[in-house]
Amino acid sequence: GIQVEQSPPDLILQEGANSTLRCNFSDSVNNLQWFHQNPWGQLINLFYIPSGTKQNGRLSATTVATERYSLLYISSSQTTDSGVYFCAVPVSGGYNKLIFGAGTRLAVHP
Amino acid sequence: DTAVSQTPKYLVTQMGNDKSIKCEQNLGHDTMYWYKQDSKKFLKIMFSYNNKELIINETVPNRFSPKSPDKAHLNLHINSLELGDSAVYFCASSQSERGGQVRTDTQYFGPGTRLTVL
Numbered sequence: 001g002i003q004v005e006q007s008p009p010d011l012i013l014q015e016g017a018n019s020t021l022r023c024n025f026s027d028s029v030n031n032l033q034w035f036h037q038n039p040w041g042q043l044i045n046l047f048y049i050p051s052g053t054k055q056n057g058r059l060s061a062t063t064v065a066t067e068r069y070s071l072l073y074i075s076s077s078q079t080t081d082s083g084v085y086f087c088a089v090p091v092s093g094g095y096n097k098l099i100f101g102a103g104t105r106l107a108v109h110p
Numbered sequence: 111d112t113a114v115s116q117t118p119k120y121l122v123t124q125m126g127n128d129k130s131i132k133c134e135q136n137l138g139h140d141t142m143y144w145y146k147q148d149s150k151k152f153l154k155i156m157f158s159y160n161n162k163e164l165i166i167n168e169t170v171p172n173r174f175s176p177k178s179p180d181k182a183h184l185n186l187h188i189n190s191l192e193l194g195d196s197a198v199y200f201c202a203s204s205q206s207e208r209g210g211q212v213r214t215d216t217q218y219f220g221p222g223t224r225l226t227v228l
Contacts, residue, residue, distance in 0.1 A: 096158070098217060100152070105151075
């Protein structure tokens, strides 16, 4: 089945720093989602980005489907950005069964 | 105006008991899902229903039985709870095309139910 790998597994930043999180996937996909799981456990949709680049405030995402990777950029990080960031892609063959990466655990210190 | 809601938020129970978790979505979506997140934060799909029809049924012990009374609700009943069932269970929903077969719909997640089996 499709493999989803995220890097780095852990990231510690000082407030105000920028960072890039990476998601590699082993098969072609026609959609990809980025989620943020905050310290209270809530899974929040960040981006639905099958290809191209999208921006939402300090966050942006780029997916290069032909090269099977997606990047999540966080600029001017804040303590509220702390949590775990997941990417997820659907399994080929029908239905929207999402396969999640193991996540990148981000801690932003003041 | 919660989009996807789950009850209860926390569930603490003894081994061997039977328990249920309920999920409701008010987004008008036709597809709903159950995911399990283990202690290492790994998320894995368990089941999915499209218009009350089971369309995804992963390798899950048959002690777990989902039920969808209508397309806005998806419940999860767990029999004979075991220690290894302790996890956070997330419900999600999405709007599909062509009966759930188009893999382009965004999934929206509920707040999760933290199940602890003692």
